[in-house]
Amino acid sequence: MFLGCLSGPRVIPEHLRQPMLLANFFNRSCLCGRHLKSGLICSDCLNGIIKNTSKFGRCFYCGRPSVHNLSHSHCLNRRRFLGGEVMFDYGQLTKRLVINLKYGLVRNKITVVDFLVKKWFHKHNHPLISSWRSQPSIFIPVASHKTRLNWRGFDLPTTICQSLSSLTKIPTIPALKRNRPTRLRLGLSRKQRFKNLFTVFRLGTEIKHQVSRVNNAILVDDVVTTGATLTAAAWPLTRFLPYVKLWFVCFTRQS
Ligand SMILES: [Zn+2]
Ligand SMILES: [Zn+2]
Numbered sequence: 001m002f003l004g005c006l007s008g009p010r011v012i013p014e015h016l017r018q019p020m021l022l023a024n025f026f027n028r029s030c031l032c033g034r035h036l037k038s039g040l041i042c043s044d045c046l047n048g049i050i051k052n053t054s055k056f057g058r059c060f061y062c063g064r065p066s067v068h069n070l071s072h073s074h075c076l077n078r079r080r081f082l083g084g085e086v087m088f089d090y091g092q093l094t095k096r097l098v099i100n101l102k103y104g105l106v107r108n109k110i111t112v113v114d115f116l117v118k119k120w121f122h123k124h125n126h127p128l129i130s131s132w133r134s135q136p137s138i139f140i141p142v143a144s145h146k147t148r149l150n151w152r153g154f155d156l157p158t159t160i161c162q163s164l165s166s167l168t169k170i171p172t173i174p175a176l177k178r179n180r181p182t183r184l185r186l187g188l189s190r191k192q193r194f195k196n197l198f199t200v201f202r203l204g205t206e207i208k209h210q211v212s213r214v215n216n217a218i219l220v221d222d223v224v225t226t227g228a229t230l231t232a233a234a235w236p237l238t239r240f241l242p243y244v245k246l247w248f249v250c251f252t253r254q255s
Contacts, residue, residue, distance in 0.1 A: 060084065082245055088116075088252045090253060095252075138217055139170055140172075141157035143178050144157070145179075156251065173207060197228060208240075211241060211244070215244065218247040221251075224253045225253075
C-alpha cells in the first residue's frame with residue numbers, strides 16, 4: 001500500500017520562498033534585497049511603485065473608469081461607498097511590497113509605509129481628500145484580527161491611517177473591531193455566506209461619543225480585491241451611522 005499519497009509534497013507559500021526576506025535586516029532594500037548605503041528601499045523599486053499610480057479612477061462597484069474613483073450613480077442603488085482613493089496600481093512590485101510588509105521581516109515597516117504614503121500624497125492633487133478636509137471627517141482602519149496582529153506585530157491599515165492623519169489632520173478613530181479573520185468559506189449557502197460576511201466586524205464602544213457630528217467616514221484598507229471586506233466593514237457603520245457618507249482609501253486594488 002502506498003502511504004505517502006495523502007500527505008503529498010509540502011507546499012511552501014510563495015512569500016516564504018523569496019530569498020531576501022531574512023536578508024532584509026541587513027541594510028538591504030525591502031523589495032529587491034539590493035545593498036543600500038542608506039534608506040530602506042532602493043530608488044529603482046521606489047520609482048517603480050510611485051510611477052504605478054494612475055490618475056484615472058475606477059468605480060468601486062463595477063470597476064469601469066470613473067472620475068476620482070467616484071461610484072457611478074447607477075451603481076450605487078442602496079450601496080454605500082461613494083468613492084475613494086487607490087494609492088498604487090496593482091503590479092508585481094506593489095504586490096511584493098505588501099506581502100513583505102505583511103509577512104516579511106522588513107526593518108522599520110512603519111517608516112517605509114509613512115514614506116510611501118507621503119510620496120503618494122505629494123505627487124497628485126487629491127480633490128476627494130480636500131473635500132474631506134473641509135468637513136468633519138474621520139479615518140477608520142479596517143483592522144486585522146488580533147490573532148494575526150499579534151503574529152505580525154504590525155497592522156498595515158492602521159499605519160496608513162496614522163500617516164494620512166498626520167498629513168491631512170483628519171483624525172483616525174479605530175472604531176471597527178474584527179470578530180474573526182475573513183476568509184472564503186466554501187460549502188455555505190448564499191444566505192449563510194452573507195450572514196457570515198456581515199458579522200465579521202463590530203463597532204467599538206468609543207465611537208459612540210466621538211462621531212456625533214461626522215459627515216464623512218473613510219475606511220482605510222491595504223489591498224482591495226473583491227471589495228467584500230470593505231462591504232463587511234461598512235455594514236455596522238451603515239446601521240449605526242445611516243446618514244454618514246462612506247468612502248474608502250486603499251493601498252492598492254487588485255484588478
Ligand atoms: Zn530595489
Ligand atoms: Zn460603476
